[in-house]
Amino acid sequence: METPEQGKAEKLLSDLGKKLDQLAAEAQQKGSRLETDLRKKYEELKSSAEKLKREAASKERWNEVEAALKKAGEELENAARAAFKKRA
Numbered sequence: 001m002e003t004p005e006q007g008k009a010e011k012l013l014s015d016l017g018k019k020l021d022q023l024a025a026e027a028q029q030k031g032s033r034l035e036t037d038l039r040k041k042y043e044e045l046k047s048s049a050e051k052l053k054r055e056a057a058s059k060e061r062w063n064e065v066e067a068a069l070k071k072a073g074e075e076l077e078n079a080a081r082a083a084f085k086k087r088a
Helices: 004-055 062-084
Strands: none
Touching: 004 062
């Protein structure tokens, strides 16, 4: 037979479970939105780098700029992957 304290504890745990499920769903939704934003920004940076490369093709410092932009793009990509890496 169930006591009133058991019923309250079960309800509390049930409510807590529902709230955790809701929080997880919200976090996943926000994570998806963030991932989309990061991908968009990455593509914008990539496009800007290509445009800059075309404009500065004759300049000597381009190699330094290109290397720095590649490194920044790779770091951004690694950050995005780390942020959305599925935990095992």
